[in-house]
Amino acid sequence: MKLLVCIKQVPDMESKFKIDADGVWYDRGDLAWRMNEYDEYAVEQAVQVKEATGADLTVLCIGPEQVKETMKKALAMGCDRGAHIADDKSHLRDPFQIASLIAAFAQDKDFDLIFTGMQSQDRGSGQVGVMTAELLGLPAVTTIVGFALEGNTITVKRELEGGVKATVEATLPALVTCQLGLNTPRYPTLPNIMKAKKKELLTVAAADLSTADSLLKTVKLTFPEKKGGGVFLEGDVGEVADRLIRILKEKTSVLA
Protein backbone atom coordinates (compact mmCIF):
# COMPACT_ATOMS: atom_id res chain seq x y z
CA MET A 1 0.00 0.00 0.00
CA LYS A 2 1.18 3.53 -0.82
CA LEU A 3 0.30 6.60 1.21
CA LEU A 4 0.77 10.32 0.59
CA VAL A 5 0.39 13.09 3.15
CA CYS A 6 0.41 16.73 2.02
CA ILE A 7 1.60 19.39 4.42
CA LYS A 8 2.07 23.15 4.40
CA GLN A 9 4.47 25.39 6.28
CA VAL A 10 2.70 28.36 7.87
CA PRO A 11 3.71 31.17 10.25
CA ASP A 12 2.94 30.87 13.93
CA MET A 13 -0.50 32.47 14.22
CA GLU A 14 0.55 34.42 17.32
CA SER A 15 2.93 36.40 15.10
CA LYS A 16 2.62 40.10 14.58
CA PHE A 17 1.81 40.24 10.87
CA LYS A 18 2.85 42.98 8.48
CA ILE A 19 1.56 43.46 4.96
CA ASP A 20 4.11 42.97 2.18
CA ALA A 21 5.22 45.63 -0.30
CA ASP A 22 2.79 44.41 -3.00
CA GLY A 23 -0.10 44.66 -0.54
CA VAL A 24 -1.48 41.21 -1.39
CA TRP A 25 0.06 38.94 1.23
CA TYR A 26 1.77 39.14 4.61
CA ASP A 27 5.46 40.01 4.82
CA ARG A 28 7.30 36.71 5.08
CA GLY A 29 10.33 38.10 6.89
CA ASP A 30 10.73 37.90 10.68
CA LEU A 31 8.23 35.10 11.21
CA ALA A 32 8.52 31.82 13.10
CA TRP A 33 7.42 28.96 10.82
CA ARG A 34 5.82 25.65 11.71
CA MET A 35 3.72 22.84 10.28
CA ASN A 36 0.11 23.81 9.59
CA GLU A 37 -1.71 22.49 12.65
CA TYR A 38 -4.34 20.52 10.69
CA ASP A 39 -1.55 18.77 8.78
CA GLU A 40 -0.02 17.46 12.02
CA TYR A 41 -3.16 15.36 12.45
CA ALA A 42 -2.91 14.24 8.81
CA VAL A 43 0.72 13.16 9.29
CA GLU A 44 -0.11 11.33 12.52
CA GLN A 45 -2.99 9.44 10.89
CA ALA A 46 -0.84 8.51 7.90
CA VAL A 47 1.95 7.27 10.18
CA GLN A 48 -0.56 5.21 12.18
CA VAL A 49 -1.78 3.55 8.95
CA LYS A 50 1.82 2.94 7.91
CA GLU A 51 2.58 1.32 11.28
CA ALA A 52 -0.53 -0.87 11.13
CA THR A 53 -0.11 -2.04 7.54
CA GLY A 54 3.56 -1.64 6.63
CA ALA A 55 2.58 0.84 3.94
CA ASP A 56 5.04 3.20 2.29
CA LEU A 57 4.51 6.85 3.21
CA THR A 58 5.60 9.93 1.27
CA VAL A 59 5.23 13.47 2.63
CA LEU A 60 4.77 16.27 0.11
CA CYS A 61 5.26 19.99 0.67
CA ILE A 62 5.17 22.92 -1.77
CA GLY A 63 7.20 26.06 -1.20
CA PRO A 64 10.65 27.62 -1.06
CA GLU A 65 13.78 25.95 0.35
CA GLN A 66 12.79 26.78 3.94
CA VAL A 67 9.82 24.36 3.92
CA LYS A 68 12.32 21.49 4.15
CA GLU A 69 12.61 22.29 7.88
CA THR A 70 8.92 21.48 8.32
CA MET A 71 9.25 18.38 6.13
CA LYS A 72 11.97 17.12 8.46
CA LYS A 73 9.47 17.14 11.31
CA ALA A 74 7.09 14.98 9.25
CA LEU A 75 9.98 12.61 8.44
CA ALA A 76 10.87 12.47 12.14
CA MET A 77 7.23 11.64 12.94
CA GLY A 78 7.56 8.59 10.69
CA CYS A 79 7.17 9.44 6.99
CA ASP A 80 9.52 7.39 4.80
CA ARG A 81 10.52 10.03 2.26
CA GLY A 82 9.92 13.62 1.33
CA ALA A 83 8.89 15.13 -1.98
CA HIS A 84 9.62 18.85 -2.02
CA ILE A 85 7.90 20.75 -4.82
CA ALA A 86 10.17 23.78 -5.10
CA ASP A 87 8.21 26.95 -5.67
CA ASP A 88 9.24 30.39 -4.42
CA LYS A 89 5.85 31.80 -5.41
CA SER A 90 3.67 29.17 -3.72
CA HIS A 91 2.25 31.76 -1.30
CA LEU A 92 0.75 33.64 -4.26
CA ARG A 93 -0.85 30.59 -5.90
CA ASP A 94 -4.55 29.92 -5.59
CA PRO A 95 -5.94 26.61 -4.27
CA PHE A 96 -6.60 25.27 -7.77
CA GLN A 97 -2.96 25.81 -8.76
CA ILE A 98 -1.71 24.12 -5.59
CA ALA A 99 -4.08 21.17 -6.14
CA SER A 100 -2.88 20.95 -9.76
CA LEU A 101 0.72 20.61 -8.57
CA ILE A 102 -0.14 17.86 -6.08
CA ALA A 103 -2.29 16.03 -8.62
CA ALA A 104 0.47 16.22 -11.24
CA PHE A 105 2.95 14.75 -8.76
CA ALA A 106 0.57 11.99 -7.63
CA GLN A 107 -0.87 11.18 -11.07
CA ASP A 108 1.27 8.15 -11.95
CA LYS A 109 2.17 6.97 -8.45
CA ASP A 110 -0.93 4.95 -7.53
CA PHE A 111 -1.37 6.20 -3.97
CA ASP A 112 -4.04 4.22 -2.14
CA LEU A 113 -4.71 6.91 0.44
CA ILE A 114 -3.96 10.62 0.46
CA PHE A 115 -4.16 12.66 3.67
CA THR A 116 -4.34 16.46 3.90
CA GLY A 117 -5.32 18.92 6.60
CA MET A 118 -8.86 20.25 6.20
CA GLN A 119 -7.50 23.77 5.68
CA SER A 120 -4.41 25.87 6.22
CA GLN A 121 -4.16 28.30 9.10
CA ASP A 122 -3.04 31.21 6.94
CA ARG A 123 -5.15 31.03 3.78
CA GLY A 124 -7.90 28.86 5.21
CA SER A 125 -9.63 28.02 1.94
CA GLY A 126 -10.25 24.35 2.71
CA GLN A 127 -10.17 23.65 -1.04
CA VAL A 128 -6.83 22.06 -1.87
CA GLY A 129 -7.54 18.51 -0.63
CA VAL A 130 -10.93 18.20 -2.30
CA MET A 131 -9.71 19.74 -5.57
CA THR A 132 -6.74 17.37 -5.63
CA ALA A 133 -9.13 14.42 -5.29
CA GLU A 134 -11.31 15.81 -8.08
CA LEU A 135 -8.30 16.23 -10.38
CA LEU A 136 -7.18 12.66 -9.61
CA GLY A 137 -10.72 11.26 -9.90
CA LEU A 138 -10.68 10.00 -6.30
CA PRO A 139 -13.50 10.01 -3.75
CA ALA A 140 -12.85 12.48 -0.94
CA VAL A 141 -14.22 12.96 2.56
CA THR A 142 -13.64 16.25 4.40
CA THR A 143 -13.29 17.22 8.04
CA ILE A 144 -12.68 13.80 9.54
CA VAL A 145 -12.41 13.35 13.31
CA GLY A 146 -12.40 9.54 13.27
CA PHE A 147 -10.63 7.09 10.97
CA ALA A 148 -10.63 3.32 10.56
CA LEU A 149 -9.23 1.19 7.75
CA GLU A 150 -10.39 -2.36 7.18
CA GLY A 151 -9.26 -4.18 4.07
CA ASN A 152 -10.01 -1.85 1.22
CA THR A 153 -12.60 0.27 3.02
CA ILE A 154 -12.25 3.36 5.16
CA THR A 155 -14.89 4.26 7.71
CA VAL A 156 -14.53 7.84 8.87
CA LYS A 157 -16.42 10.24 11.08
CA ARG A 158 -17.11 13.65 9.60
CA GLU A 159 -17.54 16.53 11.98
CA LEU A 160 -20.74 18.48 11.36
CA GLU A 161 -22.11 21.52 13.17
CA GLY A 162 -23.23 21.49 16.81
CA GLY A 163 -21.22 18.43 17.83
CA VAL A 164 -23.02 16.03 15.45
CA LYS A 165 -20.89 13.53 13.52
CA ALA A 166 -21.65 11.59 10.37
CA THR A 167 -20.27 8.11 9.73
CA VAL A 168 -19.14 7.75 6.13
CA GLU A 169 -17.58 4.92 4.12
CA ALA A 170 -15.49 4.90 0.98
CA THR A 171 -13.39 2.37 -0.91
CA LEU A 172 -9.71 2.95 -1.63
CA PRO A 173 -8.11 4.73 -3.35
CA ALA A 174 -9.43 7.83 -1.58
CA LEU A 175 -8.46 11.17 -0.06
CA VAL A 176 -9.40 12.46 3.40
CA THR A 177 -9.00 15.95 4.89
CA CYS A 178 -8.20 15.93 8.60
CA GLN A 179 -9.78 18.07 11.32
CA LEU A 180 -8.22 19.00 14.67
CA GLY A 181 -8.76 16.36 17.33
CA LEU A 182 -8.61 13.39 14.91
CA ASN A 183 -5.80 11.87 16.97
CA THR A 184 -2.91 13.01 19.18
CA PRO A 185 0.01 14.01 16.97
CA ARG A 186 3.24 12.57 18.34
CA TYR A 187 6.33 14.57 19.20
CA PRO A 188 9.35 13.39 17.23
CA THR A 189 11.88 11.71 19.52
CA LEU A 190 15.57 12.60 19.33
CA PRO A 191 16.59 9.24 17.73
CA ASN A 192 13.84 9.71 15.13
CA ILE A 193 15.00 13.27 14.43
CA MET A 194 18.50 11.89 13.80
CA LYS A 195 17.11 9.12 11.56
CA ALA A 196 15.03 11.63 9.62
CA LYS A 197 18.19 13.41 8.50
CA LYS A 198 19.18 10.33 6.50
CA LYS A 199 15.80 9.91 4.79
CA GLU A 200 15.37 10.65 1.10
CA LEU A 201 14.16 14.17 0.33
CA LEU A 202 13.77 14.70 -3.40
CA THR A 203 13.04 18.04 -5.00
CA VAL A 204 10.91 18.64 -8.08
CA ALA A 205 10.51 22.08 -9.66
CA ALA A 206 6.90 23.26 -9.62
CA ALA A 207 7.11 24.42 -13.23
CA ASP A 208 7.93 20.86 -14.31
CA LEU A 209 4.66 19.59 -12.83
CA SER A 210 1.95 22.09 -13.67
CA THR A 211 1.53 25.54 -15.11
CA ALA A 212 -2.21 25.86 -14.43
CA ASP A 213 -3.40 29.47 -14.53
CA SER A 214 -4.70 31.23 -11.47
CA LEU A 215 -8.49 31.35 -11.13
CA LEU A 216 -8.47 33.76 -8.20
CA LYS A 217 -6.53 36.97 -7.59
CA THR A 218 -5.98 38.74 -4.30
CA VAL A 219 -6.82 42.41 -4.82
CA LYS A 220 -5.55 43.55 -1.45
CA LEU A 221 -4.70 42.40 2.03
CA THR A 222 -5.76 44.58 4.95
CA PHE A 223 -6.12 44.55 8.70
CA PRO A 224 -9.73 44.20 9.83
CA GLU A 225 -11.27 47.40 11.12
CA LYS A 226 -11.43 47.25 14.87
CA LYS A 227 -15.07 47.53 15.87
CA GLY A 228 -14.13 50.21 18.38
CA GLY A 229 -15.69 50.82 21.75
CA GLY A 230 -13.51 48.22 23.41
CA VAL A 231 -11.49 49.46 26.38
CA PHE A 232 -7.91 48.27 26.84
CA LEU A 233 -6.68 47.66 30.38
CA GLU A 234 -2.93 47.35 30.87
CA GLY A 235 -0.34 47.55 33.59
CA ASP A 236 -0.21 46.24 37.15
CA VAL A 237 -2.51 43.21 37.52
CA GLY A 238 -3.97 44.49 40.80
CA GLU A 239 -5.04 47.74 39.14
CA VAL A 240 -6.30 45.93 36.06
CA ALA A 241 -8.42 43.70 38.32
CA ASP A 242 -9.85 46.73 40.21
CA ARG A 243 -10.71 48.58 37.02
CA LEU A 244 -12.28 45.45 35.51
CA ILE A 245 -14.48 44.95 38.58
CA ARG A 246 -15.58 48.61 38.43
CA ILE A 247 -16.52 48.21 34.75
CA LEU A 248 -18.44 44.99 35.45
CA LYS A 249 -20.40 46.75 38.21
CA GLU A 250 -21.27 49.65 35.90
CA LYS A 251 -21.98 47.82 32.67
CA THR A 252 -23.38 44.45 33.69
CA SER A 253 -25.78 43.08 36.28
CA VAL A 254 -23.72 40.03 37.17
CA LEU A 255 -22.16 41.49 40.33
CA ALA A 256 -25.47 42.90 41.61
Added chain:
Amino acid sequence: MKMLLVAEYRQKKLLENFTELVAFAGQYGSECAMFLVGDGAELPKFAGRLYLADVATFGEYNPDAHKRLLLDVVAKEQPEMIVFSHSSYGWDLAPRLAASLKAAQVSEVVAVDDGRLVVPACNAKLRRTVAGTGALTIATLQAGAFSLTDAAAGSPEVVSVKADGQGRVVLRGYEAAEHGGVDLTKSEVIVSAGRGVGKPENISLVAGLAKALGGEYGASRPVVDAQWVEHNRQVGTTGLTVSPKLYVACGISGAVQHLAGMKKSEFVVAINTDRDAPIGDVADVFAVADLKQLLPVLTEKLQAL
Protein backbone atom coordinates in the same frame (compact mmCIF):
# COMPACT_ATOMS: atom_id res chain seq x y z
CA MET B 1 -25.55 39.36 -11.38
CA LYS B 2 -27.22 35.99 -11.82
CA MET B 3 -26.80 33.72 -8.79
CA LEU B 4 -27.50 30.14 -7.86
CA LEU B 5 -27.96 29.62 -4.09
CA VAL B 6 -27.38 26.16 -2.62
CA ALA B 7 -29.61 25.36 0.36
CA GLU B 8 -29.00 22.46 2.77
CA TYR B 9 -31.02 19.66 4.27
CA ARG B 10 -29.75 17.52 7.14
CA GLN B 11 -31.18 15.00 9.57
CA LYS B 12 -34.59 15.28 7.88
CA LYS B 13 -34.72 19.08 8.14
CA LEU B 14 -34.27 22.06 5.86
CA LEU B 15 -31.49 24.17 7.40
CA GLU B 16 -32.27 27.81 8.11
CA ASN B 17 -28.96 29.04 6.72
CA PHE B 18 -30.54 29.44 3.27
CA THR B 19 -31.77 32.84 4.53
CA GLU B 20 -28.13 33.99 4.79
CA LEU B 21 -27.64 33.12 1.11
CA VAL B 22 -30.73 35.18 0.24
CA ALA B 23 -29.43 38.09 2.34
CA PHE B 24 -26.06 37.94 0.55
CA ALA B 25 -27.73 37.91 -2.89
CA GLY B 26 -29.75 40.94 -1.76
CA GLN B 27 -26.51 42.92 -1.42
CA TYR B 28 -26.03 42.57 -5.17
CA GLY B 29 -29.74 42.95 -6.03
CA SER B 30 -29.27 39.68 -7.85
CA GLU B 31 -31.62 37.57 -9.85
CA CYS B 32 -31.51 34.20 -8.04
CA ALA B 33 -32.41 30.59 -8.36
CA MET B 34 -31.99 28.05 -5.59
CA PHE B 35 -30.90 24.41 -5.50
CA LEU B 36 -31.81 21.91 -2.79
CA VAL B 37 -31.56 18.19 -2.27
CA GLY B 38 -34.47 17.97 0.11
CA ASP B 39 -38.07 17.05 0.69
CA GLY B 40 -40.94 18.70 -1.22
CA ALA B 41 -42.94 18.76 2.05
CA GLU B 42 -40.60 21.38 3.55
CA LEU B 43 -39.65 24.10 1.07
CA PRO B 44 -37.53 27.18 1.72
CA LYS B 45 -39.43 30.47 1.92
CA PHE B 46 -37.98 31.90 -1.27
CA ALA B 47 -39.56 33.75 -4.17
CA GLY B 48 -37.87 32.27 -7.21
CA ARG B 49 -37.12 29.08 -9.03
CA LEU B 50 -36.12 26.14 -6.84
CA TYR B 51 -34.37 23.18 -8.42
CA LEU B 52 -35.34 20.35 -6.11
CA ALA B 53 -33.83 16.86 -6.04
CA ASP B 54 -35.49 14.27 -3.83
CA VAL B 55 -33.41 13.47 -0.75
CA ALA B 56 -34.92 9.97 -0.64
CA THR B 57 -33.09 9.21 -3.90
CA PHE B 58 -30.00 11.43 -3.69
CA GLY B 59 -29.25 11.27 0.04
CA GLU B 60 -28.32 13.96 2.54
CA TYR B 61 -24.60 13.46 1.91
CA ASN B 62 -23.70 12.00 -1.46
CA PRO B 63 -21.17 14.42 -2.93
CA ASP B 64 -20.78 12.65 -6.29
CA ALA B 65 -24.53 12.75 -6.98
CA HIS B 66 -25.03 16.26 -5.58
CA LYS B 67 -22.22 17.53 -7.80
CA ARG B 68 -23.78 15.89 -10.85
CA LEU B 69 -27.19 17.43 -10.05
CA LEU B 70 -25.60 20.83 -9.60
CA LEU B 71 -23.60 20.62 -12.82
CA ASP B 72 -26.88 20.04 -14.72
CA VAL B 73 -28.55 23.00 -13.00
CA VAL B 74 -25.53 25.22 -13.65
CA ALA B 75 -25.69 24.30 -17.36
CA LYS B 76 -29.38 25.36 -17.42
CA GLU B 77 -29.10 28.53 -15.32
CA GLN B 78 -25.67 29.79 -16.42
CA PRO B 79 -25.11 31.67 -13.12
CA GLU B 80 -22.25 34.09 -12.61
CA MET B 81 -21.99 33.14 -8.96
CA ILE B 82 -22.87 29.96 -7.06
CA VAL B 83 -23.31 30.55 -3.33
CA PHE B 84 -23.02 28.02 -0.48
CA SER B 85 -22.85 28.37 3.28
CA HIS B 86 -19.33 27.78 4.62
CA SER B 87 -20.61 24.72 6.46
CA SER B 88 -19.72 21.04 6.60
CA TYR B 89 -21.94 20.64 3.51
CA GLY B 90 -20.75 23.74 1.66
CA TRP B 91 -17.01 23.48 2.16
CA ASP B 92 -17.23 19.81 1.15
CA LEU B 93 -19.25 20.26 -2.04
CA ALA B 94 -18.13 23.68 -3.34
CA PRO B 95 -14.52 22.72 -4.24
CA ARG B 96 -15.76 19.64 -6.12
CA LEU B 97 -17.92 21.87 -8.27
CA ALA B 98 -15.19 24.51 -8.62
CA ALA B 99 -12.65 21.94 -9.81
CA SER B 100 -15.13 20.46 -12.31
CA LEU B 101 -16.07 23.86 -13.70
CA LYS B 102 -12.56 25.37 -13.43
CA ALA B 103 -14.19 28.21 -11.52
CA ALA B 104 -12.63 30.37 -8.82
CA GLN B 105 -13.79 29.49 -5.33
CA VAL B 106 -13.83 32.07 -2.57
CA SER B 107 -14.05 30.46 0.87
CA GLU B 108 -15.69 31.89 3.98
CA VAL B 109 -16.84 35.27 2.72
CA VAL B 110 -17.36 37.72 5.60
CA ALA B 111 -18.21 40.90 3.69
CA VAL B 112 -18.72 42.51 0.30
CA ASP B 113 -16.57 45.54 -0.49
CA ASP B 114 -17.55 47.44 -3.62
CA GLY B 115 -18.90 44.23 -5.17
CA ARG B 116 -15.74 42.30 -4.27
CA LEU B 117 -15.61 39.44 -1.80
CA VAL B 118 -13.71 39.75 1.46
CA VAL B 119 -12.40 36.70 3.34
CA PRO B 120 -10.37 36.25 6.54
CA ALA B 121 -6.72 35.12 6.61
CA CYS B 122 -4.35 34.09 9.40
CA ASN B 123 -6.94 33.30 12.02
CA ALA B 124 -8.92 36.49 11.21
CA LYS B 125 -5.91 38.71 11.93
CA LEU B 126 -5.96 39.78 8.27
CA ARG B 127 -8.56 40.22 5.55
CA ARG B 128 -8.17 39.50 1.85
CA THR B 129 -10.22 41.14 -0.85
CA VAL B 130 -10.31 38.79 -3.82
CA ALA B 131 -11.59 38.59 -7.38
CA GLY B 132 -12.17 35.62 -9.66
CA THR B 133 -10.52 35.78 -13.07
CA GLY B 134 -13.29 33.98 -14.99
CA ALA B 135 -17.00 34.30 -15.75
CA LEU B 136 -18.11 32.15 -12.80
CA THR B 137 -17.23 32.47 -9.11
CA ILE B 138 -18.19 30.03 -6.38
CA ALA B 139 -18.51 31.48 -2.88
CA THR B 140 -19.05 30.01 0.57
CA LEU B 141 -20.36 32.39 3.25
CA GLN B 142 -19.19 32.47 6.84
CA ALA B 143 -22.03 31.51 9.21
CA GLY B 144 -23.74 34.61 10.52
CA ALA B 145 -21.92 37.08 8.24
CA PHE B 146 -25.06 37.96 6.28
CA SER B 147 -28.57 38.07 7.69
CA LEU B 148 -31.99 39.13 6.51
CA THR B 149 -33.60 42.10 8.22
CA ASP B 150 -37.09 40.74 7.59
CA ALA B 151 -38.23 37.14 7.91
CA ALA B 152 -37.77 35.03 4.78
CA ALA B 153 -40.89 35.04 2.64
CA GLY B 154 -42.26 33.73 -0.62
CA SER B 155 -42.93 30.36 -2.11
CA PRO B 156 -40.69 28.91 -4.77
CA GLU B 157 -41.53 27.71 -8.23
CA VAL B 158 -40.35 24.10 -7.96
CA VAL B 159 -38.51 22.39 -10.80
CA SER B 160 -37.73 18.74 -10.04
CA VAL B 161 -34.30 17.57 -11.11
CA LYS B 162 -32.69 14.15 -11.40
CA ALA B 163 -29.31 12.71 -12.25
CA ASP B 164 -27.34 9.51 -11.80
CA GLY B 165 -27.57 8.90 -8.04
CA GLN B 166 -24.45 6.72 -7.69
CA GLY B 167 -21.85 7.85 -5.19
CA ARG B 168 -18.48 6.54 -4.04
CA VAL B 169 -18.84 8.04 -0.57
CA VAL B 170 -21.64 6.49 1.48
CA LEU B 171 -23.33 8.03 4.54
CA ARG B 172 -23.98 5.30 7.13
CA GLY B 173 -25.60 7.42 9.82
CA TYR B 174 -25.31 10.19 12.37
CA GLU B 175 -23.96 10.34 15.89
CA ALA B 176 -25.69 12.79 18.21
CA ALA B 177 -23.71 15.40 20.10
CA GLU B 178 -22.58 14.43 23.59
CA HIS B 179 -24.78 16.01 26.19
CA GLY B 180 -25.47 15.60 29.85
CA GLY B 181 -24.02 17.28 32.91
CA VAL B 182 -23.67 21.03 32.76
CA ASP B 183 -25.69 23.10 30.24
CA LEU B 184 -23.68 26.22 29.41
CA THR B 185 -26.44 27.65 27.22
CA LYS B 186 -28.42 28.39 30.41
CA SER B 187 -25.56 30.08 32.21
CA GLU B 188 -25.58 33.89 32.70
CA VAL B 189 -21.83 34.05 33.16
CA ILE B 190 -19.30 31.95 31.24
CA VAL B 191 -15.54 32.10 31.75
CA SER B 192 -13.76 30.21 28.98
CA ALA B 193 -10.27 28.81 28.72
CA GLY B 194 -8.29 28.94 25.49
CA ARG B 195 -4.94 27.68 24.37
CA GLY B 196 -3.30 30.51 26.33
CA VAL B 197 -3.95 28.68 29.62
CA GLY B 198 -0.82 26.75 28.71
CA LYS B 199 -1.29 23.63 30.81
CA PRO B 200 -4.17 21.59 32.26
CA GLU B 201 -3.45 22.67 35.86
CA ASN B 202 -4.41 26.24 34.92
CA ILE B 203 -7.99 25.24 34.10
CA SER B 204 -8.61 25.55 37.85
CA LEU B 205 -7.82 29.31 37.61
CA VAL B 206 -10.53 29.68 34.97
CA ALA B 207 -12.99 27.52 36.89
CA GLY B 208 -12.18 29.51 40.04
CA LEU B 209 -13.00 32.83 38.37
CA ALA B 210 -16.22 31.35 36.97
CA LYS B 211 -17.25 30.30 40.46
CA ALA B 212 -16.43 33.73 41.92
CA LEU B 213 -18.65 35.30 39.26
CA GLY B 214 -21.45 32.80 39.91
CA GLY B 215 -21.11 31.20 36.50
CA GLU B 216 -19.74 28.20 34.66
CA TYR B 217 -16.49 27.62 32.86
CA GLY B 218 -16.18 26.72 29.20
CA ALA B 219 -13.39 26.22 26.72
CA SER B 220 -12.33 26.70 23.13
CA ARG B 221 -11.70 23.82 20.82
CA PRO B 222 -7.94 23.26 21.29
CA VAL B 223 -8.45 22.92 25.05
CA VAL B 224 -11.20 20.34 24.53
CA ASP B 225 -9.12 18.49 21.92
CA ALA B 226 -6.29 18.31 24.45
CA GLN B 227 -8.84 16.76 26.85
CA TRP B 228 -8.25 19.38 29.52
CA VAL B 229 -11.99 20.18 29.54
CA GLU B 230 -14.97 17.96 28.64
CA HIS B 231 -16.61 18.37 25.23
CA ASN B 232 -19.97 19.49 26.68
CA ARG B 233 -18.27 22.75 27.74
CA GLN B 234 -16.90 23.59 24.27
CA VAL B 235 -18.04 26.93 22.86
CA GLY B 236 -17.94 27.47 19.10
CA THR B 237 -19.19 26.20 15.75
CA THR B 238 -18.57 22.57 16.60
CA GLY B 239 -19.74 22.94 20.18
CA LEU B 240 -22.23 25.24 21.85
CA THR B 241 -23.62 28.60 20.83
CA VAL B 242 -24.04 30.72 23.95
CA SER B 243 -25.32 34.22 24.73
CA PRO B 244 -24.67 34.89 28.43
CA LYS B 245 -24.80 38.30 30.14
CA LEU B 246 -21.03 38.10 30.63
CA TYR B 247 -18.46 36.13 28.67
CA VAL B 248 -14.84 36.16 29.82
CA ALA B 249 -12.41 34.77 27.24
CA CYS B 250 -9.14 33.76 28.92
CA GLY B 251 -6.21 33.11 26.58
CA ILE B 252 -8.55 32.71 23.60
CA SER B 253 -7.24 34.19 20.36
CA GLY B 254 -10.69 34.41 18.80
CA ALA B 255 -10.73 32.08 15.79
CA VAL B 256 -13.90 32.61 13.76
CA GLN B 257 -15.21 29.22 14.84
CA HIS B 258 -15.04 30.33 18.46
CA LEU B 259 -16.46 33.80 17.82
CA ALA B 260 -19.43 32.22 16.03
CA GLY B 261 -20.30 30.47 19.30
CA MET B 262 -20.11 33.48 21.64
CA LYS B 263 -20.39 36.76 19.75
CA LYS B 264 -24.01 37.23 20.84
CA SER B 265 -22.93 37.48 24.47
CA GLU B 266 -24.13 40.76 26.06
CA PHE B 267 -20.75 41.78 27.49
CA VAL B 268 -17.38 40.33 26.55
CA VAL B 269 -14.14 40.57 28.50
CA ALA B 270 -10.96 39.31 26.85
CA ILE B 271 -7.84 38.46 28.83
CA ASN B 272 -4.89 37.90 26.53
CA THR B 273 -1.21 38.81 26.28
CA ASP B 274 -1.52 39.46 22.50
CA ARG B 275 -3.35 42.78 22.12
CA ASP B 276 -3.78 42.10 18.38
CA ALA B 277 -5.70 38.86 19.03
CA PRO B 278 -8.94 38.88 17.00
CA ILE B 279 -10.99 38.30 20.17
CA GLY B 280 -10.50 42.09 20.50
CA ASP B 281 -13.04 42.55 17.68
CA VAL B 282 -15.86 41.43 19.94
CA ALA B 283 -14.48 42.42 23.35
CA ASP B 284 -15.99 45.30 25.33
CA VAL B 285 -13.00 45.19 27.65
CA PHE B 286 -9.58 43.82 26.72
CA ALA B 287 -7.22 43.17 29.62
CA VAL B 288 -3.73 42.88 28.16
CA ALA B 289 -2.35 40.55 30.81
CA ASP B 290 -1.08 37.07 31.51
CA LEU B 291 -4.10 35.17 32.77
CA LYS B 292 -1.90 33.15 35.13
CA GLN B 293 -1.14 36.39 37.01
CA LEU B 294 -4.44 38.23 36.60
CA LEU B 295 -6.93 35.45 37.32
CA PRO B 296 -5.84 34.66 40.91
CA VAL B 297 -5.84 38.38 41.82
CA LEU B 298 -9.19 39.03 40.14
CA THR B 299 -10.79 35.98 41.74
CA GLU B 300 -9.58 36.97 45.21
CA LYS B 301 -10.91 40.52 44.82
CA LEU B 302 -14.29 39.25 43.63
CA GLN B 303 -14.55 36.85 46.58
CA ALA B 304 -13.85 39.78 48.92
CA LEU B 305 -16.77 41.86 47.54
